[in-house]
Structure formats: C-alpha cells, structure tokens
Amino acid sequence: MDGRTDSSWLGAPLEQLPTPALILDRATLRGNAERMRERCRALGLRLRPHVKTHKTLEGADLATGGTRRGIVVSTLAEARFFAAGGFDDILYAFPVPRWRLAECWELAQRLQEFQVLLDSPQGLELLLQNPVPGGKRWLVWLKLDCGNGRAGIRPTDPEALALARAIALGSPELVTLVGVYAHCGNTYGCRDIPAIQAIARDTTAAVLEFVAAHPVPEMSQLTEVHPGNYLFYDLQQSQLGSCRPEEVAIRVLTRVIGHYRHRGQLLLDCGWAALSLHGGQRGPEGCAAVEGHPRLRLVGLTQEHGQVEAEDGELDFERFPVGSTLALIPFHACATAAMHPVYFVHAEGRVVELWHPVRGW
Amino acid sequence: MDGRTDSSWLGAPLEQLPTPALILDRATLRGNAERMRERCRALGLRLRPHVKTHKTLEGADLATGGTRRGIVVSTLAEARFFAAGGFDDILYAFPVPRWRLAECWELAQRLQEFQVLLDSPQGLELLLQNPVPGGKRWLVWLKLDCGNGRAGIRPTDPEALALARAIALGSPELVTLVGVYAHCGNTYGCRDIPAIQAIARDTTAAVLEFVAAHPVPEMSQLTEVHPGNYLFYDLQQSQLGSCRPEEVAIRVLTRVIGHYRHRGQLLLDCGWAALSLHGGQRGPEGCAAVEGHPRLRLVGLTQEHGQVEAEDGELDFERFPVGSTLALIPFHACATAAMHPVYFVHAEGRVVELWHPVRGW
Numbered sequence: 001m002d003g004r005t006d007s008s009w010l011g012a013p014l015e016q017l018p019t020p021a022l023i024l025d026r027a028t029l030r031g032n033a034e035r036m037r038e039r040c041r042a043l044g045l046r047l048r049p050h051v052k053t054h055k056t057l058e059g060a061d062l063a064t065g066g067t068r069r070g071i072v073v074s075t076l077a078e079a080r081f082f083a084a085g086g087f088d089d090i091l092y093a094f095p096v097p098r099w100r101l102a103e104c105w106e107l108a109q110r111l112q113e114f115q116v117l118l119d120s121p122q123g124l125e126l127l128l129q130n131p132v133p134g135g136k137r138w139l140v141w142l143k144l145d146c147g148n149g150r151a152g153i154r155p156t157d158p159e160a161l162a163l164a165r166a167i168a169l170g171s172p173e174l175v176t177l178v179g180v181y182a183h184c185g186n187t188y189g190c191r192d193i194p195a196i197q198a199i200a201r202d203t204t205a206a207v208l209e210f211v212a213a214h215p216v217p218e219m220s221q222l223t224e225v226h227p228g229n230y231l232f233y234d235l236q237q238s239q240l241g242s243c244r245p246e247e248v249a250i251r252v253l254t255r256v257i258g259h260y261r262h263r264g265q266l267l268l269d270c271g272w273a274a275l276s277l278h279g280g281q282r283g284p285e286g287c288a289a290v291e292g293h294p295r296l297r298l299v300g301l302t303q304e305h306g307q308v309e310a311e312d313g314e315l316d317f318e319r320f321p322v323g324s325t326l327a328l329i330p331f332h333a334c335a336t337a338a339m340h341p342v343y344f345v346h347a348e349g350r351v352v353e354l355w356h357p358v359r360g361w
Numbered sequence: 362m363d364g365r366t367d368s369s370w371l372g373a374p375l376e377q378l379p380t381p382a383l384i385l386d387r388a389t390l391r392g393n394a395e396r397m398r399e400r401c402r403a404l405g406l407r408l409r410p411h412v413k414t415h416k417t418l419e420g421a422d423l424a425t426g427g428t429r430r431g432i433v434v435s436t437l438a439e440a441r442f443f444a445a446g447g448f449d450d451i452l453y454a455f456p457v458p459r460w461r462l463a464e465c466w467e468l469a470q471r472l473q474e475f476q477v478l479l480d481s482p483q484g485l486e487l488l489l490q491n492p493v494p495g496g497k498r499w500l501v502w503l504k505l506d507c508g509n510g511r512a513g514i515r516p517t518d519p520e521a522l523a524l525a526r527a528i529a530l531g532s533p534e535l536v537t538l539v540g541v542y543a544h545c546g547n548t549y550g551c552r553d554i555p556a557i558q559a560i561a562r563d564t565t566a567a568v569l570e571f572v573a574a575h576p577v578p579e580m581s582q583l584t585e586v587h588p589g590n591y592l593f594y595d596l597q598q599s600q601l602g603s604c605r606p607e608e609v610a611i612r613v614l615t616r617v618i619g620h621y622r623h624r625g626q627l628l629l630d631c632g633w634a635a636l637s638l639h640g641g642q643r644g645p646e647g648c649a650a651v652e653g654h655p656r657l658r659l660v661g662l663t664q665e666h667g668q669v670e671a672e673d674g675e676l677d678f679e680r681f682p683v684g685s686t687l688a689l690i691p692f693h694a695c696a697t698a699a700m701h702p703v704y705f706v707h708a709e710g711r712v713v714e715l716w717h718p719v720r721g722w
Contacts, residue, residue, distance in 0.1 A: 018437075018461060018722055052664060074665045076379075094665070095619055097630070099684050100379060119619065122683070150666055151619055151628055258456055258480065258512055267512055269458070273699060274722070277638050303413060303695055304435045304455070305511055322483070323460050334664055338634060339699065341720045359702045361379055361635070 006342050009351045014253060014344070015325055017351070020274035021253045022340040023327070024355070026347040028249035029231055033062045035247075036230050048072055048091065050228030053334045055357035056343070057085040059231055072226045076103050081358035083111055091115040093181070093226070095143060095151050096123050101130055108132045108139075115178055119143040119153045124167055124175065131174045138174065140167055141181040147202060148183055155209065179223065234333035235289055236279065251291060251327040252336060253344075254306065256320045264315050265299070268306035270328060274339055275301065279331025288328040298328075367703050370712045375614060375705070376686055378712070381635035382614045383701040384688070385716070387708040389610035390592055394423045396608075397591050409433055409452065411589030414695045416718035417704070418446040420592055433587045437464050442719035444472055452476040454542070454587070456504060456512050457484050462491055469493045469500075476539055480504040480514045485528055485536065492535045499535065501528055502542040508563060509544055516570065540584065595694035596650055597640065612652060612688040613697060614705075615667065617681050625676050626660070629667035631689060635700055636662065640692025649689040659689075 009016075014023060040047040049063035050072040060071050060082060070089045073079045079092050080103075088111050096104055096116040107114040109132060118124055118140050127138040142164050145152030153160045168177040232250040233243040254270035272287075279286035280301070290296040290308065300307030306328075309315065320326070330336035337343070337357065345353035370377075375384060401408040410424035411433040421432050421443060431450045434440045440453050441464075449472050457465055457477040468475040470493060479485055479501050488499040503525050506513030514521045529538040593611040594604040615631035633648075640647035641662070651657040651669065661668030667689075670676065681687070691697035698704070698718065706714035 020722060094630075097616070097618060097684075099616065149621075149624060149626075150661070150663065150668065154623065157623075255458070255460065257458060260510075262515065262518075263510060265510075269455075269722075272639075272696065277641075277696070278633075280638075281642055300511065302511060307511065323458075335633065335638070361381060361630075 006354050006356075009344065009354065012351050014346055014349055014351065017253060017344060019253050019255045019325065020270040022274075022337065022343045023251050023253050024232065024343050024345045025249045025251075026345050026352060028247060029059075029062060029345070032231050032233065032243075032247055032249060033065070036063075036227060037065060040225060046070070046224040048224045048226045049231070050074070050093070050226050051078060051082065053229050053232055054337055054343070054355065055081075055359070056355040057082065057087075058345075058353060058355045060085075060087060063231055072228070075361050076100060076107075077358055077360045079103075079107055079114070083107060083114075089113040089115075091117075091141065091226075093117055093183075095119050096126065098122075098126050101126060105130060105132065108136060109134065113139060115139040115141060117141050117143040117151070117181055118163070118167060119145075119151055121159070121163055121166065124163065124170070127175050128171055137172075137176045139176055139178045141179050142167060142177065144180055144182045146182045150183070152182070183226075229333055232333040232337070234336070235329050235331045237333075238329075248329055250330060250333045250336065252288070252330060254326050254328055256322050256324050256326065257305075259317050259320075259322060261317060264309055264313055266296075266308040266315065266317075266320055268308060268326065269304065270306045271304040272301045273303045274336075275306070275328065275330055276332065276335035276339055277301065278335040286331060288330050291327040291329055293326070296326075367715050367717075370705065370715065373712050375707055375710055375712065378614060378705060380614050380616045380686065381631040383635075383698065383704045384612050384614050385593065385704050385706045386610045386612075387706050387713060389608060390420075390423060390706070393592050393594065393604075393608055393610060394426070397424075397588060398426060401586060407431070407585040409585045409587050410592070411435070411454070411587050412439060412443065414589050414593055415698055415704070415716065416442075416720075417716040418443065418448075419706075419714060419716045421446075421448060424592055433589070436722050437461060437468075438719055438721045440464075440468055440475070444468060444475075450474040450476075452478075452502065452587075454478055454544075456480050457488065459483075459487050462487060466491060466493065469497060470495065474500055476500040476502060478502050478504040478512070478542055479524070479528060480506075480512055482520070482524055482527065485524065485531070488536050489532055498533075498537045500537055500539045502540050503528060503538065505541055505543045507543045511544070513543070544587075590694055593694040593698070595697070596690050596692045598694075599690075609690055611691060611694045611697065613649065613691060615687055615689055617683050617685050617687065618666075619683060620678050620681075622678060625670055625674055627669040627676065627678070627681055629669060629687065630665065631667045632665040633662045634664045635697075636667070636689065636691055637693065637696035637700055638662065639696040647692060649691050652688040652690055654687070657687075 037047055048070045051060045052074040055078060068087045071087055072091045072093050074093055079090055082090060104116060132138055143152040144155050233248040237243045238245050238248055252270055252274055254268045256266050257269045258267035275287055284299060284301040285297045288298055295311045296308050297311055298306055299309045343355040344351050398408055409431045412421045413435040416439060429448045432448055433452045433454050435454055440451055443451055465477060493499055504513040505516050594609040598604045599606050599609055613631055613635055615629045617627050618630045619628035636648055645660060645662040646658045649659055656672045657669050658672055659667055660670045704716040705712050
C-alpha cells in the first residue's frame with residue numbers, strides 16, 4: 001500500500017492508487033442497498049443482509065440502513081467482529097458446531113439476539129445440555145435442504161418434522177425456534193432467469209409445504225430473505241440476470257505494465273492474487289471483463305500478472321500506454337473481495353472511504 | 362480465531378485448533394529448506410529464495426538459513442515488510458514501475474542491496490533520470506522471456522542485446538547490471554519430468570546463448586536460482602514430480618460438520634475461502650486430496666463448505682464422526698496460503714510456531 005497508511009489515500013484521485021486495488025463505486029453501492037430494501041418492503045419481507053461478500057462494518061451498516069440490526073454471518077470470526085462493531089441480531093448461518101460451542105455460548109450471552117442453525121437432533125441435544133444463562137434462550141433456525149444438497153435436513157424427511165417439533169415444543173425456556181432456513185445455492189448452476197425463478201419457486205414451495213404440514217405458529221410464513229452478494233454484484237450476477245451491468249459496484253483497478261507487441265499482448269499488474277481464479281473453468285477470460293473494452297480478453301493470470309489480448313488480434317497499443325489504468329469487473333465478488341485487505345470506496349473519481357474486511361475463522 | 366489471540370494456541374494439540382486452519386509440518390519445512398540449499402551448493406549456484414508462496418519473515422528466515430540476505434519478492438508490500446523485518450539483498454522481481462518509482466527509490470536508499478528488473482529502454486531511462494543518492498546505484502537484472510511469454514524481452518530480439526549493453530556500459534556509476542533473469546513459468550503446463558527438464562534446458566540454453574553473445578563479465582554464467590514454492594510444495598508439485606508426496610509440508614485442517622447419508626456425503630468446514638479454487642478446472646476434486654484417504658473425493662466447494670464422497674459410493678460414516686478432523690493437501694500452496702491470516706506450524710502434533718504473512722500491494 002505504497003508505504004503510506006491506508007487513510008492517507010482519502011481524497012486521492014483513483015488513478016493515483018497503487019494497483020491492483022479493489023474499488024467500489026459509492027453511488028452504486030447505495031443504490032443497490034436501497035433497491036434491495038425497497039424490494040423487500042414491497043414484498044412484505046424482512047431483509048437480513050448476509051455480510052460474507054464484503055465482511056466489513058461499513059458494508060453491513062449500509063445494508064442495514066444504519067440500524068446495525070439483523071445480519072447473517074458465515075463464520076464465527078465475522079460474528080465476533082460485527083458484535084464488537086456494535087451489531088446485534090446476528091444469525092450465524094452454519095450448523096452449530098459442538099467443538100466451538102463455547103464461542104457461540106459467549107455470543108449468545110453477549111448479544112441481545114444471537115441465532116444459530118440446526119439440522120440434527122444431536123445439535124438440539126447439545127444446546128439443551130448447555131443452556132444460556134441469565135434467562136436467555138438459544139435462538140434456532142431449522143436448516144432445510146430444499147434441493148441445494150449442502151447442509152440441512154430434507155423437508156420430505158420424516159425426521160425433519162420430528163426435529164422441528166422437538167425444537168419448537170421441547171424446552172421453550174431453553175431453545176426457541178425462530179424460523180426455517182433454506183439457501184438456493186443451486187441457482188448458481190442456472191443459465192437463465194426462468195430457471196432461477198423455478199428453483200426459487202420450488203424452494204419456497206418446499207419450505208411452505210413443510211411449514212404448512214407443521215402446526216407451530218413460528219413457522220407460519222416466509223418472513224425473511226438473506227441476500228449477500230447484492231451490495232457489490234459481479235460479472236456472474238450480471239450474466240445470470242440478477243442485476244443490470246450498471247449495478248455492479250466492484251472493480252479491480254489495474255495498470256498496464258508492459259507492451260508485448262510480438263505476441264499482441266498487454267501485461268497488467270493484476271493476477272489471481274488480486275482477482276481469484278473464480279470463473280476461470282474455461283480459461284482466464286471468464287475471471288473478469290475489462291470495463292469499457294468488450295473486445296479485450298484476459299488470456300493469462302499468474303500470481304501478480306494478467307495478460308490481455310484483443311479478440312481479433314488487433315490490439316491498439318497506443319490506446320493503452322504503459323502506466324495507464326484499466327478496471328476489471330470480477331466474475332465473483334465474494335472471491336475477489338477475499339483477496340484484498342482494504343477496499344477503496346470512491347465518488348466522483350476520488351477515494352471517499354476505506355473499508356477493512358475481517359478475515360479468518 | 363476462536364476469540365483467542367493467535368499466540369494462545371502455542372502448545373495446543375492440532376485437533377483443538379479452530380478449523381479451517383492452515384498447518385505446516387516443521388520437520389518437513391526444515392527438510393525442504395535444507396535439501397534445496399544442499400542441491401544449490403552441489404550445483405555451485407547461489408540460492409535466492411522467492412518468498413511469494415509464504416510471505417512470512419519466519420519462512421524466509423528458514424529459507425535463507427538464518428542469514429536474512431538474498432530473497433526475491435513479487436510485490437512492494439513484500440519488499441517493505443521484509444526490509445522492516447531485517448532482510449536485505451532483496452530482488453523485486455517485477456519490471457520497475459514508473460508510477461511507484463518513489464517507493465523503489467526509498468528501498469534502494471534504505472537497503473544495502475535492492476534490486477529491480479528491467480525489460481525496456483524506457484525502464485532504464487527512468488532509473489538514469491532518478492539516481493539513488495549517497496553514492497549508491499540502481500542494481501538491475503535484465504528480464505528475459507525465454508518462452509514463458511509473460512514479462513521480459515526475448516533473447517533473440519536485437520533490442521535485448523542493445524538493452525543489456527546499455528545497462529551494463531551506459532552509466533555504471535548510476536545503474537549496475539547484476540544479472541540476467543528468466544522464469545520458467547511455462548513448466549506448469551508440463552505433464553512429466555522430461556518435459557519440465559526440456560523447458561529448463563531450453564531456458565538455460567537461451568540465457569547462456571544470450572550471455573555468450575554479449576561481452577560483459579557480469580553475465581558470465583548462471584549464478585542464482587530463485588525457487589519459491591519448495592518450502593511448502595503442494596499437490597501440483599507432487600503430481601508434476603517436483604517433490605515426493607512426503608515432502609509436501611502444507612495442509613488445511615478441516616472438520617467433518619455433518620453426515621448426509623441419503624446422498625453419501627460428508628460436509629466439511631473448509632470451502633474455497635480456505636483452499637482457493639486452484640486446480641478445480643475439472644471440478645472441485647482437483648483442488649485438494651484428502652490425506653490418508655485416497656478413495657475420498659472433494660465433490661463440492663462453496664465459500665465455507667466442502668462436500669466429500671467416496672469414489673465408489675461406499676462411504677463408511679463411522680470412520681468420520683462429526684467433529685473429527687481431516688487434512689486436505691491443497692493443489693496450489695501459493696493460492697491456499699493467500700487465503701489465511703495465520704499459519705500454524707506444528708511438531709509432534711502440537712503447535713510450535715505461528716507465522717503471519719504480509720498481504721496487499
């Protein structure tokens with residue numbers, strides 16, 4: 001980071017930033033946050049933003065509209081970080097781990113609302129054996145697997161009903177059922193919007209069918225959605241049709257560091273260390289698009305270098321002088337963000353905020 | 362990290378570590394460092410270890426045999442980190458960037474030896490126009506492209522000789538030619554040892570031919586090698602035949618967090634956030650092997666979850682209780698290490714050191 005402290009970049013023009021740099025457009029971030037809140041209001045759903053894409057206090061503050069209440073985290077490191085940052089009503093979206101129960105137990109004591117997932121009777125037994133002191137209760141979501149095939153109990157499994165009943169009615173003074181949780185991760189395999197809608201519809205139907213088959217009032221309706229990626233969006237979401245291209249707030253700023261005319265290539269100072277290899281199943285060109293230059297293709301990615309060619313082989317080197325910057329639109333924002341210790345938020349071409357994500361587990 | 366400070370894990374048995382965790386076997390690390398030093402001694406070559414895989418003071422101390430002299434770095438963040446950590450004789454293996462010249466200039470002043478790469482007359486001109494004060498000189502390696510096709514000037518290009526001559530003979534009081542640099546990154550595309558040896562042989566021949574065609578004494582022989590990955594090694598290097606399986610020092614420790622018998626799967630608490638997606642071109646199973654269980658296959662990787670199946674569908678769930686640990690051998694150590702804020706070094710089953718890598722640029 002240029003030997004300067006991060007904060008010394010506040011006010012700097014983007015072109016002066018040391019590259020590669022993760023940059024976020026503030027207006028786009030704000031628009032994405034506002035649109036999602038509006039959409040949820042219109043649907044009568046509570047929005048509980050997932051923070052795993054950005055992992056920053058600033059991003060979660062924006063997503064919660066400043067309330068700092070009601071988020072989803074994917075790791076205990078995130079849970080502690082956001083709790084320490086003044087957030088509450090935190091759902092740890094992971095089947096509660098016996099070997100880290102002490103940490104969950106501390107968070108359950110410390111926060112007004114710390115919620116966990118359950119998908120097994122063993123998990124419930126664990127909570128019942130380790131009550132939260134001070135008149136507090138374990139707050140539990142039953143994790144259903146509605147076709148995603150990762151964690152969760154299948155709603156058609158007879159044990160699912162038994163577990164829901166046990167959670168809801170077993171020892172309400174110790175464990176309270178907050179809701180039923182499902183994740184449509186299988187939509188990432190979809191090629192178009194109707195396919196995504198079909199999965200969302202199937203998931204909703206499966207959850208509602210399960211809830212209808214079961215009498216406890218806590219499970220009466222779909223009440224919350226937990227989107228995560230929407231604050232940044234990315235090339236993948238834009239290709240899936242989840243967002244418009246102009247709603248993608250994230251870029252990796254990179255510089256042209258060399259001209260290699262004999263092979264028709266520009267060399268960039270952005271490799272997989274700044275971008276990740278997500279999207280690269282069929283080669284590096286899937287990992288990012290070059291903003292404003294649809295004919296440029298990323299054809300190579302090593303740790304700290306990227307190689308760019310023109311689609312038709314006709315690269316106009318004079319348009320891309322050594323030292324000039326390009327903005328890469330990454331395929332998968334969660335993966336790209338994980339590579340950066342700081343994000344530069346900009347408005348009108350200048351750095352206006354620095355966001356620092358939490359790491360680790 | 363379990364809410365505890367990292368150092369509180371010193372002495373802890375590996376099985377108690379919060380997972381996922383990057384673990385390194387100390388005896389294997391030491392063996393790898395010693396063997397590479399021995400090999401270089403036998404070949405009469407100086408070993409200048411590349412630190413980009415581990416990015417830690419401790420790893421570089423081990424690789425330099427405690428001298429803390431003579432390393433290669435890939436970013437200026439690394440250069441500053443190692444300079445502050447007492448290292449000197451640092452080669453910044455990147456064509457010297459005009460827009461970050463001030464940082465290079467500071468390092469050139471601060472260190473006894475700070476070396477940079479050049480592959481263009483413009484780069485040389487830049488250094489000549491910005492002399493290092495105090496009687497010091499810019500120390501320069503000419504970067505050749507011997508078939509790798511990334512940075513560098515081709516040795517057969519007439520401009521290469523002209524540039525070498527200009528560096529070596531132009532203004533020796535300002536800029537000194539230290540050597541000629543080539544990187545056989547193209548060996549990663551090789552399927553067997555003879556193919557790798559052929560590329561190494563071609564690269565060596567190209568460099569020596571170039572050097573022989575040019576009269577300056579500084580370029581009289583191949584003098585240094587700059588390996589990077591060998592301290593950790595990984596599944597890829599083991600598959601390429603660059604190391605024996607028992608020489609791979611790196612693992613990601615993970616826990617079984619669920620049994621999904623209806624689909625014959627274990628769920629792990631290690632996703633791409635702890636492993637990267639490197640090696641996954643043909644699916645997640647390329648990203649890591651499960652140590653000691655050759656029939657287990659990684660069939661799914663999301664941000665924080667991994668899914669494992671048995672090759673023949675016959676998974677013995679009793680062997681892998683929920684909460685038990687597995688060790689994953691990652692495909693690409695550089696990429697996996699980049700995902701972790703701390704590495705746990707172990708000996709005889711206990712944590713004996715904690716290494717903290719530098720990040721960013």
